[in-house]
Amino acid sequence: MKKKLVAALLCVAMAATMAVGCGNKDAGSxxxxxxxxxxxxxxxxxxxxFSQVGAESDWRTANSESMKSTFSEDNGYTLIFDDAQQxxxxxxxxxxxxxQQEVDYIxxxxxxxxxxxxxxxxxxxADIPVIIVDRMVDVSxxxxxxAWVGSNFELEGQKACEWLNQYAKAKGLTEINIVDIQGxxxxxxxxxxxxxxxxxxxxxxxxxxxxxxxxFTQAKGQEVMESMLKQxxxxxxxxxxxxxxxxxxxxxxxxxxxxxxxxxxxxxxxxDTTNAGITDTLDGSIICNTExxxxxxxxxxxIIKTLEEGGTPDKQAYVEEGIFAYGSDVPTITVDGxxxxxxxxxxxxxxxxxx
Amino acid sequence: xxxxxxxxxGNSFLLMITILLFIIMYAAGxxxxxxxxxxxxxxxxxxxxxxxxxLVIAMGQTIVMITAGIDISVGSVTALVCMVVANQMExxxxxxxxxxxxxxxxxxxxxxxxxxxxxxxxxxxxIVTLAGMFFGRGMTSxxxxxxxxxxxxxxxxxANYKIYLPIGTYSKRGKFIPAYIYPTxxxxxxxxxxxxxxxxxxxxxxxxxxxxxxxxxxxxxGLNVKRTKLKAYLLDGVLAGxxxxxxxxxxxxxxxxxxxxxxxxxxxxxxxxxxxLSGGVGTPVGTLFGVLIKGSISSLITTQGTLSSWWVRITLxxxxxxxxxxxxxxxxxxxxx
Numbered sequence: 220m221k222k223k224l225v226a227a228l229l230c231v232a233m234a235a236t237m238a239v240g241c242g243n244k245d246a247g248s249x250x251x252x253x254x255x256x257x258x259x260x261x262x263x264x265x266x267x268x269f270s271q272v273g274a275e276s277d278w279r280t281a282n283s284e285s286m287k288s289t290f291s292e293d294n295g296y297t298l299i300f301d302d303a304q305q306x307x308x309x310x311x312x313x314x315x316x317x318x319q320q321e322v323d324y325i326x327x328x329x330x331x332x333x334x335x336x337x338x339x340x341x342x343x344x345a346d347i348p349v350i351i352v353d354r355m356v357d358v359s360x361x362x363x364x365x366a367w368v369g370s371n372f373e374l375e376g377q378k379a380c381e382w383l384n385q386y387a388k389a390k391g392l393t394e395i396n397i398v399d400i401q402g403x404x405x406x407x408x409x410x411x412x413x414x415x416x417x418x419x420x421x422x423x424x425x426x427x428x429x430x431x432x433x434x435f436t437q438a439k440g441q442e443v444m445e446s447m448l449k450q451x452x453x454x455x456x457x458x459x460x461x462x463x464x465x466x467x468x469x470x471x472x473x474x475x476x477x478x479x480x481x482x483x484x485x486x487x488x489x490x491d492t493t494n495a496g497i498t499d500t501l502d503g504s505i506i507c508n509t510e511x512x513x514x515x516x517x518x519x520x521x522i523i524k525t526l527e528e529g530g531t532p533d534k535q536a537y538v539e540e541g542i543f544a545y546g547s548d549v550p551t552i553t554v555d556g557x558x559x560x561x562x563x564x565x566x567x568x569x570x571x572x573x574x
Numbered sequence: 575x576x577x578x579x580x581x582x583x584g585n586s587f588l589l590m591i592t593i594l595l596f597i598i599m600y601a602a603g604x605x606x607x608x609x610x611x612x613x614x615x616x617x618x619x620x621x622x623x624x625x626x627x628x629l630v631i632a633m634g635q636t637i638v639m640i641t642a643g644i645d646i647s648v649g650s651v652t653a654l655v656c657m658v659v660a661n662q663m664e665x666x667x668x669x670x671x672x673x674x675x676x677x678x679x680x681x682x683x684x685x686x687x688x689x690x691x692x693x694x695x696x697x698x699x700x701i702v703t704l705a706g707m708f709f710g711r712g713m714t715s716x717x718x719x720x721x722x723x724x725x726x727x728x729x730x731x732x733a734n735y736k737i738y739l740p741i742g743t744y745s746k747r748g749k750f751i752p753a754y755i756y757p758t759x760x761x762x763x764x765x766x767x768x769x770x771x772x773x774x775x776x777x778x779x780x781x782x783x784x785x786x787x788x789x790x791x792x793x794x795x796g797l798n799v800k801r802t803k804l805k806a807y808l809l810d811g812v813l814a815g816x817x818x819x820x821x822x823x824x825x826x827x828x829x830x831x832x833x834x835x836x837x838x839x840x841x842x843x844x845x846x847x848x849x850x851l852s853g854g855v856g857t858p859v860g861t862l863f864g865v866l867i868k869g870s871i872s873s874l875i876t877t878q879g880t881l882s883s884w885w886v887r888i889t890l891x892x893x894x895x896x897x898x899x900x901x902x903x904x905x906x907x908x909x910x911x
Contacts, residue, residue: 299879307825307832309872309883312624316876319611319620321746333723334827337734337756345751357723359730405721405829432719 264292265523268299268317269326270310272353276435276463277493281574282328282353282513289516307331311338318345324523325349327364331405332357339363350522352515354407361534365526368518368536370511372408376415377554378542379488379509382561383456384423385549386507390481395423396453399430400443400468402460406435408511412460412490428454433464440467448475456486462496465489465505479504481545492543494574500564503545508564512538514573543568585855588848588900592863595893600870607877614743615753621869623755626762627652627821628839629865633769634813635840636861640773640786641806642853643692643699647684648814648840650710652833655680655818657714660722660828663729670728674819681815682808684710689807693800707837715830722828732757733823758820765816770858782806786853842890843868846897850905867893 267290271283283300290296299322303309307330317325318341325347329335335356340363342349348365355367387395399416402409413430420427428451433440440459447454448471457472459465465487469479477484480503489496492510499505515538522532542552547563562568604613611617622629631648638645655677662668662676684706691702724730735757742752773779781802784792793799821833843864849856872886 297879299876301876301879302883304883305831306834307827307829308624308821311824312620312869312872313876315620315624316617316873319614319617320877321611331721331827331829331831333721333829334825336730336826337824340734345745346747346749359725403831404719405831 264297266297266322267324268322270301270313272328272330273305278491278513285514285516289520314338328353366522366532372411375509376412380419381552389548395425397456398428398447400433400459400464402435404432435461437463437467440464441471444468444471459489462489462491462493507544509542510540512540589860596863596867603874615741622759625869626758627817629762630817632840632843632861634810636844637806638810639849640856642786645703646837647703647706649833649836650707651814652818652821653714654710656822657717657828660724663726677815677819681812685808685811689804693803724826758823
């Protein structure tokens with residue numbers, strides 16, 4: 220009897236194992252079929268392996284979408300997209316995988332700036348050009364990557380602070396007590412934007428009460444803001460290093476019984492200008508939103524086209540970025556002798572944007 | 575006489591399923607993704623290259639799980655090791671050899687303290703190692719919240735030293751590319767072999783199984799339960815330190831957020847490899863295949879290219895469920911007997 224039972228169990232287990240194996244196979248083969256179909260006509264399709272940080276913010280999602288729409292089958296590309304879930308080790312594994320798949324180009328949006336020497340050397344040994352997007356990499360040898368596309372984060376920080384400086388003058392704010400909800404520590408965006416603020420606070424005599432990381436997420440931004448509000452009761456400006464943190468901060472401020480906006484207790488400044496972010500700028504909840512353009516796809520495609528034609532692309536390519544604010548108190552700002560126009564947010568402005 | 579034989583059968587059957595599952599999965603990948611390079615030997619070697627650190631960490635995890643314990647501090651130990659190693663070499667001019675010593679010392683200290691608390695103070699291993707986990711992550715951020723890139727020449731030479739194998743494949747352009755591994759792979763595999771031998775053939779290894787199987791009867795048999803447990807945690811700590819160092823050789827940087835959740839990868843690898851959370855059962859070989867299965871799943875999903883990489887976790891969770899259910903079926907069968 221017992222033997223029978225064991226035998227039956229064995230069969231069930233075997234079947235289950237097979238089912239798991241076949242489940243993989245089925246899912247794979249249907250996909251494999253479609254890629255094989257694409258592959259047959261893709262003698263001239265350019266294969267691009269893209270290792271993305273994750274999907275932690277709206278900005279990141281817009282960035283992924285830009286890549287996906289640029290490198291579509293219709294445009295003559297095959298995109299292999301890998302979401303690293305915020306882990307560098309996943310990205311290293313993914314790049315090794317791309318190399319084995321012999322993709323034509325590797326596009327990397329690195330989680331961290333450091334630790335890329337080994338795997339980028341492997342890509343170089345396999346003659347695969349690597350294009351870095353968004354955050355920069357810190358490698359011993361610059362020839363390990365072909366080009367970098369991204370934002371000038373420190374300039375973004377400087378722009379936002381210069382706007383605040385002008386706005387304070389226009390509104391007659393004499394005392395500025397500012398708190399900084401930082402991005403993920405070590406990310407280029409965090410480093411540049413924090414530096415912009417710290418320099419400006421020194422230059423303009425602002426009280427930088429506290430800096431703490433909100434890890435670019437809404438939940439953490441809210442948590443940090445709650446604790447800051449308990450610690451200081453004189454905060455009048457919050458400098459959030461991305462929109463998601465700003466949403467969290469606004470929730471925390473409202474929950475504490477304070478108000479946001481031009482006539483409220485606290486001004487919320489933010490970066491990225493995602494669709495949801497700029498919508499909050501429309502009613503002044505976010506008073507000033509400095510753009511961080513996520514549409515990297517077209518710039519990366521330009522570089523790939525240059526490479527395909529045998530040319531040498533520029534090592535660094537910045538994407539153009541604007542600054543959006545509630546009201547028209549500050550029409551233009553000047554950073555390092557360069558003038559930047561401040562866009563007053565209206566419904567039309569929002570509708571015209573691509574993301 | 576029939577009893578122990580039965581038990582052995584059930585466990586080796588679990589191990590067999592794990593190995594079979596890996597082979598089926600990998601073979602399926604080789605067939606489906608042949609055009610995407612999945613059949614290349616390098617693709618298989620990459621499993622070891624990317625998971626060398628995890629493999630060593632999971633070995634330690636397996637040992638403590640066999641004593642019916644658990645260690646969730648290993649991810650933090652890895653981050654701490656990476657940070658200390660990076661910090662010592664970059665900011666204090668330490669040599670790469672000193673860095674290895676630091677890594678092992680951290681592991682040893684963790685093993686000693688956690689082991690003492692678990693065995694002699696009889697505190698729940700989950701709580702002890704939870705504290706260890708918070709402590710490690712906290713200390714890491716106290717050393718530096720910035721990312722530290724390792725530029726030490728000797729260290730980078732180790733990290734980037736490719737050992738070419740006499741096998742390889744031709745690329746699309748017809749260039750012969752030999753398959754390669756890094757020294758980390760050799761170290762990890764050696765450690766695996768040593769641990770497998772220790773667990774199977776030494777008095778310590780057998781005592782660990784005896785304690786995990788039934789602590790009371792192990793005590794009655796005259797085994798020094800406390801000392802064996804301490805040794806198990808000590809070994810686990812040293813392996814975590816060593817694994818952390820291998821992890822660091824792969825990432826070449828120190829950073830607070832590193833290796834988050836690697837403890838869960840280690841635990842799930844051990845469980846998939848047939849280690850029982852209730853203790854007494856498990857093998858290093860099983861854990862090796864657990865790690866390989868985890869690696870192949872993520873490799874398959876990356877190669878597929880359009881699936882969200884969250885499927886790695888989803889598939890892993892399904893596998894975990896499957897193995898836990900199997901284990902409990904075997905356990906209840908044993909009881910009936």
